[in-house]
Amino acid sequence: MSPANGALHQSAIRQLVALGAVMLVPIILLGFVLAGSYRGEANQRGLAQGRSEALLMARSAIQPLLDGRPLSQQLTPLELARLHNLTNAVVTNGSVRRLRLRSLDGAVVFSDDGSGFRQKVEDEALAAARGQTVARLTRFNSDVVDKGRVGSQVVEIYMPLYAGAHRGRVGVLELYLPYTPIRNDVNAGLGLLYRNLAIGLALLYVALFGISYWVGRRLRRQVKINTYQAEHDALTDLPNRTLFHRQAKSELLRATKRGESTTIAIIDLDRFKEINDTLGHQSGDRLLTELGRRLAAHLRAPDSLARFGGDEFGVVLSDLSDPEVVLRRLRELIHTEIEVSGLPLSVEASIGYVVAPDDGTDVDELLQLADVAMYVAKNDRSGIVRYDRSQNHYDAAKLTLVTELRQAIASGQLVLHYQPKVDIDLQRVTGVESLVRWEHPTRGLLFPDRFIPLVEQTDLIDDLTAWVMRQALDDLGRLGPPFEDLSVAVNISARNLGRVGFAAQVIQALAEARVPAERLTVEVTETAIMADPVRAAAALSEMTDAGVRVSIDDFGSGQTSLGMLSKLPISELKIDLDFIRDVDTNSAHAGIVRSIVELGHHLELTVVAEGVETVEALSVVATTGCDLVQGYLYARPMPLVQLVAWLDEVSVAPPVKFALPLSGFNRTLL
Numbered sequence: 001m002s003p004a005n006g007a008l009h010q011s012a013i014r015q016l017v018a019l020g021a022v023m024l025v026p027i028i029l030l031g032f033v034l035a036g037s038y039r040g041e042a043n044q045r046g047l048a049q050g051r052s053e054a055l056l057m058a059r060s061a062i063q064p065l066l067d068g069r070p071l072s073q074q075l076t077p078l079e080l081a082r083l084h085n086l087t088n089a090v091v092t093n094g095s096v097r098r099l100r101l102r103s104l105d106g107a108v109v110f111s112d113d114g115s116g117f118r119q120k121v122e123d124e125a126l127a128a129a130r131g132q133t134v135a136r137l138t139r140f141n142s143d144v145v146d147k148g149r150v151g152s153q154v155v156e157i158y159m160p161l162y163a164g165a166h167r168g169r170v171g172v173l174e175l176y177l178p179y180t181p182i183r184n185d186v187n188a189g190l191g192l193l194y195r196n197l198a199i200g201l202a203l204l205y206v207a208l209f210g211i212s213y214w215v216g217r218r219l220r221r222q223v224k225i226n227t228y229q230a231e232h233d234a235l236t237d238l239p240n241r242t243l244f245h246r247q248a249k250s251e252l253l254r255a256t257k258r259g260e261s262t263t264i265a266i267i268d269l270d271r272f273k274e275i276n277d278t279l280g281h282q283s284g285d286r287l288l289t290e291l292g293r294r295l296a297a298h299l300r301a302p303d304s305l306a307r308f309g310g311d312e313f314g315v316v317l318s319d320l321s322d323p324e325v326v327l328r329r330l331r332e333l334i335h336t337e338i339e340v341s342g343l344p345l346s347v348e349a350s351i352g353y354v355v356a357p358d359d360g361t362d363v364d365e366l367l368q369l370a371d372v373a374m375y376v377a378k379n380d381r382s383g384i385v386r387y388d389r390s391q392n393h394y395d396a397a398k399l400t401l402v403t404e405l406r407q408a409i410a411s412g413q414l415v416l417h418y419q420p421k422v423d424i425d426l427q428r429v430t431g432v433e434s435l436v437r438w439e440h441p442t443r444g445l446l447f448p449d450r451f452i453p454l455v456e457q458t459d460l461i462d463d464l465t466a467w468v469m470r471q472a473l474d475d476l477g478r479l480g481p482p483f484e485d486l487s488v489a490v491n492i493s494a495r496n497l498g499r500v501g502f503a504a505q506v507i508q509a510l511a512e513a514r515v516p517a518e519r520l521t522v523e524v525t526e527t528a529i530m531a532d533p534v535r536a537a538a539a540l541s542e543m544t545d546a547g548v549r550v551s552i553d554d555f556g557s558g559q560t561s562l563g564m565l566s567k568l569p570i571s572e573l574k575i576d577l578d579f580i581r582d583v584d585t586n587s588a589h590a591g592i593v594r595s596i597v598e599l600g601h602h603l604e605l606t607v608v609a610e611g612v613e614t615v616e617a618l619s620v621v622a623t624t625g626c627d628l629v630q631g632y633l634y635a636r637p638m639p640l641v642q643l644v645a646w647l648d649e650v651s652v653a654p655p656v657k658f659a660l661p662l663s664g665f666n667r668t669l670l
């Protein structure tokens with residue numbers, strides 16, 4: 001038995017003894033109460049027995065001696081002689097201690113020992129004279145009127161005497177019966193009763209002790225199970241964050257005492273949600289269980305491993321000269337192929353870690369820093385990163401933003417601004433692009449480049465896109481005539497495209513907002529498509545089949561292969577604004593723009609130039625045959641209310657204002 005088990009065993013025995021002792025108290029009390037009531041009962045039975053003995057004597061021996069006259073009229077010598085004979089016999093054989101006869105007024109008329117003749121009349125005697133029988137347990141000569149030495153216990157009885165042909169009440173019999181023989185008689189039964197009581201109580205004690213012990217054991221076991229469950233992850237059976245926190249704390253304490261270092265790492269699986277979404281939760285669960293088992297098998301005591309929930313694990317490694325070697329091994333273990341539902345799967349992981357005491361000594365702070373490092377590893381796709389305060393390429397404040405954004409979506413801090421897209425030939429606004437902004441309570445209005453790239457690293461981008469989609473379609477639905485042909489563009493991220501069911505969500509959002517699919521354009525960057533071209537193409541096709549238009553955003557800045565372009569179900573190319581802004585001064589950019597427009601038209605795509613800031617740039621773009629333009633020249637992105645006012649204004653005299661050459665275009669609109 002280990003020392004810990006030994007201590008547990010001893011404490012269990014101590015608890016058992018305490019339980020036994022505590023339970024003995026009520027049992028003993030019950031024993032006393034019952035024994036007391038038995039004794040009371042025995043006395044009652046003793047008196048009853050004395051009473052019946054007295055009655056028997058009165059009826060069979062005394063009443064037949066009397067001639068029927070009241071005893072107040074002096075007993076005849078014959079009666080006296082007979083009475084003396086009788087009392088001699090019963091007193092001598094010890095069955096009676098004293099016998100007196102009294103008249104109905106209570107005066108003693110006969111006494112076997114000559115006592116009591118001039119005594120005060122007792123109440124009991126008078127009660128018996130009225131027909132009652134009074135019996136009590138007392139000591140011989142203990143009445144106040146008695147003179148002799150107080151003797152042993154007796155039953156003192158007063159009862160009426162009936163005599164004569166009419167059985168009239170003639171006097172009172174006062175009798176003292178020795179209690180010892182009666183008690184012996186009664187106690188003979190009482191002894192048995194006491195024995196049975198003792199056996200019964202002992203059995204009751206054993207039964208109650210057994211039940212309490214059994215119930216207690218079950219409760220203790222349940223408490224143990226509950227404690228275990230509260231500290232362990234149900235899926236992998238690994239410690240959860242709570243237990244991990246405790247383990248890390250005690251390991252840090254231990255290490256500090258010995259002057260050793262402790263490594264705390266956070267491991268996060270990459271793209272695990274996609275596995276979950278594609279293969280189902282069961283497969284995802286199996287993968288997590290297997291990974292947990294693998295990692296646990298590799299670690300040695302006193303290292304510890306925990307699952308924080310989702311696809312995140314925590315590790316505490318004690319005293320390693322180079323923790324990265326172990327972490328690299330853990331990462332390899334995760335990456336090693338696993339067969340789930342007959343499919344060979346392999347996942348990558350990003351690991352962030354800290355080393356105490358160099359990076360800190362507080363578990364909460366260390367975990368937070370390891371988390372920051374993990375995000376960095378994920379962002380940079382660098383695999384394993386140690387938190388480094390001196391490196392400034394990540395900013396904890398930025399990460400806080402991600403956390404805050406979740407709340408921001410729920411509490412309505414996000415707003416949409418809209419930027420018009422103008423058709424050069426038709427000289428009118430054909431659509432708007434929705435661009436999200438965050439009205440941050442302390443940092444003011446935040447532009448998407450401050451938070452979108454961060455959010456895109458997390459699943460929060462799903463919530464954000466869903467919100468933008470709903471809001472943009474709602475706003476569009478509300479615009480009403482004369483803008484019923486206006487379309488809206490929504491930017492979506494690579495992560496959205498990789499999500500199973502994303503296209504269906506978009507189609508459902510259209511249905512809920514009662515907006516025809518043709519009025520929605522989704523803008524996807526080349527990079528987003530290239531992250532997983534096959535899945536992106538599938539998701540885009542599902543949307544285009546429903547009527548949604550797809551636009552390739554920032555075209556020219558990525559590396560879409562031309563072959564790929566012809567296969568994708570797209571309707572629009574948006575030339576990256578870097579080529580447009582200086583298109584009038586940079587002939588190379590002008591050439592690129594011209595080529596993209598030509599390419600787009602060959603593929604029967606609409607081509608948009610975004611970032612048109614000057615009339616000069618617009619002139620060049622117009623000569624390339626580009627279809628639509630978007631840029632500060634026309635309007636900056638603006639809130640819906642402003643957009644409506646702007647649209648009203650330009651629609652009053654659109655042909656003039658938008659007519660080429662645009663020298664007449666009213667810059668006050670900007």
Ligand code: C2E
Nearest residue numbers: 435436447448449452468491492493611612613630631632
């Ligand atoms: P984008 O989709 O390419 O949007 C065009 C960006 O160019 C917008 O920046 C717009 O304000 C800016 N822009 C428009 N005309 C001009 C111009 O003439 N000159 C210059 N210099 N800039 C111009 P914004 O609003 O800051 O958005 C930046 C990027 O953030 C967007 O680029 C888009 O990739 C992303 N974004 C915006 N809203 C969302 C959204 O709801 N979801 C996602 N996933 N991304 C979004």
Ligand code: MG
Nearest residue numbers: 433491523553
């Ligand atoms: Mg865009």
Ligand code: MG
Nearest residue numbers: 553554574610
């Ligand atoms: Mg763009």
